[in-house]
Amino acid sequence: MITIKDIAEAANVSPATVSRVINNGPKVGPKTREHVKAVMDKMGYRPNINARALVTQKSTSLGLVLAELMDPFFATYADAIEKAARKANTQLLMSSGSVQADTELKAIETLLNHRVKAMVVHAKFLDDDTLIELSKQAPGFVLINRYIDAIKHRCVWLDNVAGGRIMAEYVLKFGHRKIAVISSDFAIEDREGREQGITESLSEWGIELNDSQIVHAAPNQEGGEIAMRQLLASGARFTAILAYNDAMAAGAINTLYDHNLEVPKDVSVMGFDDVLQAQFCRPKLTTMNYPIELMASQAASLALDYAQGKQPDTDVTYKYLPTIVARSSVARCIG
Known part of the structure; x- marks a missing residue:
């Protein structure tokens, strides 16, 4: 096993100098530093990062x-x-x-x-x-x-509650009053918070979101397609869909087009996250940017x-x- 001492001898410097180079320490000139690094590379030396962490007291x-x-x-x-x-x-x-x-x-x-x-x-x-x-x-x-x-x-x-409220308020300001939600089937705080925010915002406008207007499925594109098919089959009336994430929104849009419904002419769709996929949907997806x-x-x-x-x-x-x-x-x- 190659040691610091071996590197020092090959580079014609002291072991202390090699140690400073390894730990990015001071008191080593640029030429010497590059020379020692070149010798280390040539000899195939790899510093022990755990030992280095003990010496420097810095997380590696x-x-x-x-x-x-x-x-x-x-x-x-x-x-x-x-x-x-x-x-x-x-x-x-x-x-x-x-x-x-x-x-x-x-x-x-x-x-x-x-x-x-x-x-x-x-x-x-x-x-x-x-x-x-x-x-x-x-x-x-x-x-x-x-x-x-x-x-x-x-x-x-x-703040997922705030996120849900902002989504609902956005489509409400566009005149939508018949709103449905497709959400994750994972019982986690993201889903609960967003649904809470949506429900609270709609309630303030005198709109009740009943169980038939919320469908849960896997939080991916396939889940969005399944949720959208379930909504359509239920006979629920809606002009806007609020989706748990962009993937579910994209799946919902695919299913709407399969049923000869155009977005946003017939149904508006809004996503959440603003992943790259949102920019390449057709139409391009209005969404919530998750920073x-x-x-x-x-x-x-x-x-x-x-x-x-x-x-x-x-x-x-x-x-x-x-x-x-x-x-x-x-x-x-x-x-």
């Missing part, structure tokens, strides 16, 4: 737990975390929690077993008490897209800071609001 890895690898929303989330890790010169360790409590727990424990001190965790199915206990095992434990009051300073989250890139960057910064000893302000939480992205799938109601 950032953990990431996400739900699904194929979902465009989580791809955007992972990309933002990766950029933050690269900017901090930190390696990224990713673990998938799928959409079950036991796999979420396993994903987090995998990172803990690798002695990861900084991690950004997306967990929707583990209960609050379990997550609170897990947060005690890693100083840089930060939750994204989840709010728990007891650890609110470790939460970077979206996941900003939230992910914030979460990564907090995780790394906390892991390096920064004391959190326990009275602070990090709440974000979604905003409307107006495109072409919502139009004024004429009937």
Whole structure:
């Protein structure tokens, strides 16, 4: 095994100089630094990152737990975390929690077993008490897209109730009064919050959203198609559809066209998330922008800071609001 001493002899410098180069330390000139790096590369030397972390007292890895690898929303989330890790010169360790409590727990424990001190965790199915206990095992434990009051300073989250209200108010201002909702079949706070916000907003306009106007299905394009077919088969009357996410909205639009209904001429459709897919729907999808890139960057910064000893302000939480992205799938109601 090649050691620092071997590198020092080959580069004709002291072991202390090699150590400074490895740890990006001071007191090494640019030419010497490049020379030592070249020797390290030539000899195939790879620093021990765990030992380096012990010496520098700096976290050398950032953990990431996400739900699904194929979902465009989580791809955007992972990309933002990766950029933050690269900017901090930190390696990224990713673990998938799928959409079950036991796999979420396993994903987090995998990172803990690798002695990861900084991690950004997306967990929707583990209960609050379990997550609170897990947060005690890693100083840089930060939750994204989840709010728990007891650890609110470790939460970077979206106000889904406000998001639901904004959606409803938007289509109401376009004259729509017959509104239906296609939502996720996962019993998670995102769905509950958005439905609550929609229901509250409609109620303020004297409109009741009954059970026949809300359909739950898988939160993907196929689920949107299934939910839309179910709504049409039920005979429910609507001029606007509010979808849980952009994928479900895209599926709903496909089904509407299959039934010779045009969007937005016959039915307006609004999504949520503003993933890339929303820009390439036909028509282009009016949606709610979920600022996941900003939230992910914030979460990564907090995780790394906390892991390096920064004391959190326990009275602070990090709440974000979604905003409307107006495109072409919502139009004024004429009937």
